[in-house]
Amino acid sequence: MSSDHDISSIQDHIRVYLIVFGALAVLTIVTVIASYLEISTSEGIFLALIIASMKASLVAAYFMHLISERNTIIWILLLTVVFFFVMLFLPLISYTDQVHI
Amino acid sequence: MEVPYIVKEREDTGLINSKLGIWVFLASEIMLFGGLFSAYIFLRLAAAPGEFAHWSAELSVPLATVNTLVLISSSVSMVMAWASLKLNDFPKYRMYMGITLLCALIFLVIKYFEYTGKFHHDIYPSSSTFMAIYFTLTGLHGIHIIGGMIVMLYFWLPVGSKMWDSQPEHFANRVEALGLYWHFVDLVWIFLFPVLYLL
Amino acid sequence: MSSKSHNHDYHDEGFIRKYIFSVDHKVIGLQYGITSLLFLLFGFSLMAIMRWQLAYPGTPIPILGFLFGESGTLAPEQYNSLGAMHGTIMVFLGVVPLAVGAFGNYIVPLQIGAIDMAFPKLNAASYWSYFVGGVIMISSFFMPEGAARSGWTSYPPLSVFENGQTFWLISMIFLITSSLLGSMNFIVTIVQLRAPGLTWMRLPLFVWSQFVTSFLLVLAFPPLEAAAILQLMDRVAGTSFFLPSGLVLSGEIVDVAGSGSPLLWQHLFWFLAHPEVYVLILPAMGIVAEILTNNTRKPLWGFKSIVYSMVFLGFCSFIVWAHHMFLTGMGQAMSAFFQTTTMIISIPSIVILTSYFLSLWGGSIRFNTPMLFALAFLPMFGIGGLTGLPLGLAAADIYLHDTYYVIGHFHYVVAPGTIFALFAGIYYWFPKITGKKMNEMLGKLHFWPSLIFMNGIFMPMFIQGLAGVSRRLADGGESYAHASGVLQWNEFMTTSAFLLGISQIPFIINLIMSIFSGEKAGRNPWDSTTVEWAAPSPPLAHVNFDSEITVHHSAYEYSVPDSKKDFIPQTEN
Numbered sequence: 001m002s003s004d005h006d007i008s009s010i011q012d013h014i015r016v017y018l019i020v021f022g023a024l025a026v027l028t029i030v031t032v033i034a035s036y037l038e039i040s041t042s043e044g045i046f047l048a049l050i051i052a053s054m055k056a057s058l059v060a061a062y063f064m065h066l067i068s069e070r071n072t073i074i075w076i077l078l079l080t081v082v083f084f085f086v087m088l089f090l091p092l093i094s095y096t097d098q099v100h101i
Numbered sequence: 102m103e104v105p106y107i108v109k110e111r112e113d114t115g116l117i118n119s120k121l122g123i124w125v126f127l128a129s130e131i132m133l134f135g136g137l138f139s140a141y142i143f144l145r146l147a148a149a150p151g152e153f154a155h156w157s158a159e160l161s162v163p164l165a166t167v168n169t170l171v172l173i174s175s176s177v178s179m180v181m182a183w184a185s186l187k188l189n190d191f192p193k194y195r196m197y198m199g200i201t202l203l204c205a206l207i208f209l210v211i212k213y214f215e216y217t218g219k220f221h222h223d224i225y226p227s228s229s230t231f232m233a234i235y236f237t238l239t240g241l242h243g244i245h246i247i248g249g250m251i252v253m254l255y256f257w258l259p260v261g262s263k264m265w266d267s268q269p270e271h272f273a274n275r276v277e278a279l280g281l282y283w284h285f286v287d288l289v290w291i292f293l294f295p296v297l298y299l300l
Numbered sequence: 301m302s303s304k305s306h307n308h309d310y311h312d313e314g315f316i317r318k319y320i321f322s323v324d325h326k327v328i329g330l331q332y333g334i335t336s337l338l339f340l341l342f343g344f345s346l347m348a349i350m351r352w353q354l355a356y357p358g359t360p361i362p363i364l365g366f367l368f369g370e371s372g373t374l375a376p377e378q379y380n381s382l383g384a385m386h387g388t389i390m391v392f393l394g395v396v397p398l399a400v401g402a403f404g405n406y407i408v409p410l411q412i413g414a415i416d417m418a419f420p421k422l423n424a425a426s427y428w429s430y431f432v433g434g435v436i437m438i439s440s441f442f443m444p445e446g447a448a449r450s451g452w453t454s455y456p457p458l459s460v461f462e463n464g465q466t467f468w469l470i471s472m473i474f475l476i477t478s479s480l481l482g483s484m485n486f487i488v489t490i491v492q493l494r495a496p497g498l499t500w501m502r503l504p505l506f507v508w509s510q511f512v513t514s515f516l517l518v519l520a521f522p523p524l525e526a527a528a529i530l531q532l533m534d535r536v537a538g539t540s541f542f543l544p545s546g547l548v549l550s551g552e553i554v555d556v557a558g559s560g561s562p563l564l565w566q567h568l569f570w571f572l573a574h575p576e577v578y579v580l581i582l583p584a585m586g587i588v589a590e591i592l593t594n595n596t597r598k599p600l601w602g603f604k605s606i607v608y609s610m611v612f613l614g615f616c617s618f619i620v621w622a623h624h625m626f627l628t629g630m631g632q633a634m635s636a637f638f639q640t641t642t643m644i645i646s647i648p649s650i651v652i653l654t655s656y657f658l659s660l661w662g663g664s665i666r667f668n669t670p671m672l673f674a675l676a677f678l679p680m681f682g683i684g685g686l687t688g689l690p691l692g693l694a695a696a697d698i699y700l701h702d703t704y705y706v707i708g709h710f711h712y713v714v715a716p717g718t719i720f721a722l723f724a725g726i727y728y729w730f731p732k733i734t735g736k737k738m739n740e741m742l743g744k745l746h747f748w749p750s751l752i753f754m755n756g757i758f759m760p761m762f763i764q765g766l767a768g769v770s771r772r773l774a775d776g777g778e779s780y781a782h783a784s785g786v787l788q789w790n791e792f793m794t795t796s797a798f799l800l801g802i803s804q805i806p807f808i809i810n811l812i813m814s815i816f817s818g819e820k821a822g823r824n825p826w827d828s829t830t831v832e833w834a835a836p837s838p839p840l841a842h843v844n845f846d847s848e849i850t851v852h853h854s855a856y857e858y859s860v861p862d863s864k865k866d867f868i869p870q871t872e873n
């Protein structure tokens with residue numbers, strides 16, 4: 001198969017997997033601690049989502065190998081993410097923009 | 102005659118079919134869970150202020166934290182299983198895949214206790230829109246865990262893993278595709294956990 | 301490896317593996333084709349019953365009246381049921397499976413020079429999921445509760461409490477799964493299995509249209525699946541995702557938690573359903589492109605701009621959906637946003653249609669049956685598209701929303717639009733699929749009356765809509781004073797509908813007759829350039845081609861100066 005996966009590079013990858021595992025465990029604890037902070041709801045949402053996004057990025061980049069993935073895959077995911085945000089925010093904005101009688 | 106690019110990558114795209122296929126499938130899954138997250142946002146806005154926070158307090162943060170760590174561990178063991186195959190170490194692969202299966206089972210068991218705990222206190226999906234979206238989101242996630250476990254079991258037992266003897270590369274590719282799916286399931290939980298339990 | 305004419309692995313297939321659970325894309329394509337044509341016929345019959353009622357209210361329905369009770373006429377709930385099921389069946393069980401499942405599956409691998417789809421077993425699973433979904437949908441008619449009756453749009457709260465909806469939802473889950481697996485398969489196939497030399501800009505427009513369509517299906521269907529799960533929970537688990545607080549049903553307050561939102565359903569539903577209509581039209585545009593260029597003996601005008609327009613159309617289709625929701629109390633900002641995106645999305649459609657019209661200029665036009673249907677598509681889709689514009693403008697839509705104008709608009713695009721293109725495709729590719737030609741005389745006997753009666757049914761709908769006649773009225777507007785001036789059109793439309801039905805008889809006879817005693821077709825009876833015509837007619841089981849396929853030319857090299865023939869096949873050296 002491709003040179004991407006010869007023995008020494010796999011062993012390097014394994015080191016990375018274990019480091020990421022550690023980071024994820026730490027960030028999980030951070031998430032829980034952050035939820036006990038005395039901050040407003042919107043600040044709380046923002047913080048929680050930032051931390052979750054960091055964890056998700058680590059899983060996606062290193063466990064799912066996205067950091068070295070082909071362009072085709074990256075573009076499909078970017079397109080998906082755009083529509084994901086459209087689906088999340090446009091209904092929300094429609095709701096807040098509603099006419100109230 | 103076989104469909105090409107199952108094991109060998111196509112030159113101009115640099116991809117094998119299963120890699121592209123599983124990512125396209127995961128794109129659809131992003132939109133599926135996204136639809137439910139969109140519902141969560143909408144319903145939270147439509148509910149009385151503080152109602153969601155009130156119902157969310159019924160959930161057990163410690164149990165969910167444990168579950169989060171369990172699922173992250175299963176993600177690591179899954180990628181280690183694949184790496185073992187790439188290092189030609191089939192016994193290690195079996196060990197790591199076994200650990201992944203075990204972690205998945207633990208996750209489900211904890212979820213089972215969470216759910217039955219709720220029912221015991223007369224809390225059902227019909228009790229509030231928060232509980233409705235909680236049960237639906239975690240329920241659909243749970244169905245995805247079960248689906249993943251079935252495939253893992255197939256690749257762990259001889260019925261599926263015997264392909265390693267005749268077509269090791271093809272088998273490793275299949276495990277990689279499963280791994281991508283499993284990491285996605287972990288990813289969804291990474292967002293579910295704070296959104297449902299902590300906010 | 302020996303030449304591809306030897307199917308070593310498949311010699312010992314039993315009947316079941318060869319014809320029922322086949323993994324050959326051609327068999328699966330035919331399975332989709334036959335199933336969807338039958339569903340189209342069934343959906344048509346539902347409409348015919350409805351139209352009888354509209355033209356002759358109170359008169360028992362001939363022959364089938366006994367199905368609807370003592371009086372032989374439709375009670376309002378029965379009318380609603382036929383309406384909801386007509387829409388659902390035509391869109392989800394008829395047109396899309398035919399356009400994507402049948403044509404896509406059969407033709408795409410052939411046009412890219414592949415031996416099959418990327419995932420043949422998954423392909424079979426997609427068909428059988430569709431089949432099961434279809435069976436569940438139709439079986440709902442035989443349940444004691446009856447079939448769904450809350451519109452194909454299934455708006456809550458009505459859909460949460462009305463009969464027949466549970467089966468509809470379960471069926472949709474099977475149909476959506478089928479679509480998701482299928483479209484994933486198409487994307488991987490088109491990206492990975494193109495023959496050597498087949499670059500993206502050499503792809504036929506039919507393949508491009510299927511590629512964009514697959515992205516629409518893969519990304520837009522899941523939110524509807526999510527919404528369907530939520531509605532199912534509302535129906536069976538007592539949740540109130542879509543039920544607001546204080547809801548009153550038959551004079552009593554409904555006992556649910558409340559604080560849900562009916563609008564949430566609308567957003568999630570239309571997030572799919574708008575891209576869905578582009579799923580309905582894109583394959584049709586692809587088919588029309590193939591047939592126009594072949595029968596004008598000229599390259600299509602503006603190939604690149606058509607490709608970019610199809611892609612842009614696909615992208616834009618995700619951000620226009622709330623033009624179906626202008627009357628839900630959306631504020632000015634959001635209404636302006638969706639109105640703007642809707643106006644913008646008309647541009648690529650116009651580019652494509654204009655390119656097709658321009659392609660005719662200076663062509664040596666052959667007026668065979670596929671070409672007649674393809675030509676008719678152009679003005680019919682033009683009418684459909686243009687009548688969409690007042691609906692996309694929020695101010696005009698306030699008046700026209702939920703009137704017969706809307707029904708006229710969307711039927712023009714789907715019926716003399718997409719369905720004509722699908723007929724064109726059947727006549728065009730029949731020789732490749734069966735090795736026989738269809739009869740031209742019967743083809744013309746099918747075409748001309750169909751064109752006339754399609755217009756007879758749908759043109760008066762604009763008149764009724766502009767007069768303010770609402771859709772989904774079981775009495776066709778009889779009880780409303782504002783409708784009195786336009787009610788006489790009901791009989792005209794119903795008569796056209798029945799005559800349209802009769803006009804399909806030459807087609808059905810032609811299809812069946814030609815399979816057995818049609819004139820032999822040979823490999824390339826239309827002198828076409830695209831790769832599917834390099835295969836034998838019919839193509840070889842499992843391997844399709846009897847020689848190596850390499851592509852050397854772009855898709856539509858017709859009438860190239862200084863060449864021997866008036867076309868250069870893509871595979872020619």
